[in-house]
Amino acid sequence: MKSKLLTWDNMHQKLSRVFISSIVNRVQFKTLKLINGVSREILIRERASSFSNSKLGIVILHYQHIEDTIRAIESVLEQKGVEYHLFVVSNDENLDAFIRLSKQFVDITMIQAPGNIGYAGGNNIALSLMVEDKAEYSLILNPDATIPSGQLALLYQKAIENPEVGIIGSTIVYGDRPNTIWFSGASIDFKNGLETEHIDIGKEYDNSRLEPFETDYVTGACILMKLDTLLKIGLIPEEYFLYFEETDYCLKASQQNISMKVFPDIKVLHFKRSEEGGIPSLYYLYYFSRNALVMTKKFNEAKVALTQKRIEEKAALWLKRIKSVSPQDLDKSQKAIEYGIKDGLNGRTGKVDLNVRLKL
Numbered sequence: 001m002k003s004k005l006l007t008w009d010n011m012h013q014k015l016s017r018v019f020i021s022s023i024v025n026r027v028q029f030k031t032l033k034l035i036n037g038v039s040r041e042i043l044i045r046e047r048a049s050s051f052s053n054s055k056l057g058i059v060i061l062h063y064q065h066i067e068d069t070i071r072a073i074e075s076v077l078e079q080k081g082v083e084y085h086l087f088v089v090s091n092d093e094n095l096d097a098f099i100r101l102s103k104q105f106v107d108i109t110m111i112q113a114p115g116n117i118g119y120a121g122g123n124n125i126a127l128s129l130m131v132e133d134k135a136e137y138s139l140i141l142n143p144d145a146t147i148p149s150g151q152l153a154l155l156y157q158k159a160i161e162n163p164e165v166g167i168i169g170s171t172i173v174y175g176d177r178p179n180t181i182w183f184s185g186a187s188i189d190f191k192n193g194l195e196t197e198h199i200d201i202g203k204e205y206d207n208s209r210l211e212p213f214e215t216d217y218v219t220g221a222c223i224l225m226k227l228d229t230l231l232k233i234g235l236i237p238e239e240y241f242l243y244f245e246e247t248d249y250c251l252k253a254s255q256q257n258i259s260m261k262v263f264p265d266i267k268v269l270h271f272k273r274s275e276e277g278g279i280p281s282l283y284y285l286y287y288f289s290r291n292a293l294v295m296t297k298k299f300n301e302a303k304v305a306l307t308q309k310r311i312e313e314k315a316a317l318w319l320k321r322i323k324s325v326s327p328q329d330l331d332k333s334q335k336a337i338e339y340g341i342k343d344g345l346n347g348r349t350g351k352v353d354l355n356v357r358l359k360l
Helices: 008-020 066-077 096-104 118-132 151-161 227-233 245-255 273-278 282-299 301-325 327-345
Strands: 027-033 039-045 056-062 085-090 109-112 137-141 165-174 177-183 186-189 195-198 222-226 259-270
Touching: 027 118, 039 096, 056 066, 056 118, 066 085, 066 096, 085 096, 085 118, 096 109, 109 118, 118 137, 118 227, 118 245, 137 151, 137 227, 151 165, 151 222, 151 259, 165 227, 165 245, 177 195, 177 259, 186 245, 222 227, 227 245, 245 259, 245 282, 282 301, 282 327, 301 327
Parallel strands: 056 085, 056 137, 085 109, 165 259
Antiparallel strands: 027 039, 039 109, 137 222, 165 177, 165 222, 186 195
16 A cells, blocks of 8 residues: 655644654654745654754655664764764654654654655755754765764864865765775766766775865765855755755855865765665666756756767666566666656656656
């Protein structure tokens, strides 16, 4: 049975059950005014300890895979040598994760979003709360990522020591191959259609590259930024729903001469749910194909046709892999790409029900 979008009427009913069973304490509804002036209804359980003088806010956005989220939370809570305020936002369309995580972790601020509102939508809730708390730095960490012991303090130290840098990234390695690089800086090029590339992806991580360097963008799996940067650029754009929103954000930062650097000696692990089983998921195929075109139309409209050609070239490789590994998924994967391209060309944005869109 498919989950229905969480509504505030049925949430009141579910919340009553929560109170009656005394599962969650200190929980309340809140009308949060985001820093862009938009109001968003949330359910929030404040952490047990009072807010410290920490200037670092951290957000982990949960969606569906709760064991991943728990692993990410625990990796943060195990960090020493740095004070922080950890926010966890649930984008699930029911309260189960909110209840479980609230009960399991009393010293985090737990938030229930009004349904699955996407990567940017969920993270923007926590970022706006950090501004309310007068934090100075924010860290977004994917729920399928973890921070090794000691790395959070080093990352925060780099931010303090380099106040001229507005957006900071680390080296990110594969969780199941911790000596193999997934991200260590990236490039954006529109010359022959939009091409975003992770520098040194697939190469061995040997910690030999120690000096920080400029990057065209920092991946949203682990991105630290000054709150001054957030106030200058604005919130993460929500029209993409998934993929390319951080790329868009970093392009805006570049246009405003905000420095972005990678500190390669800091390492984060990424277990990459979107490629589970060795093939891209349907939502990856659709949103990547669509949003590459959406972003090209926004920043360099003359290159839309070339971007479409690039997507089709990538699609041929994706489909070849899918046919080899999971042939039963070939038809719907092809549909996801085709509809992604069609919707991108037509300027469709936001969340799409893929079961309905692909007629699955």
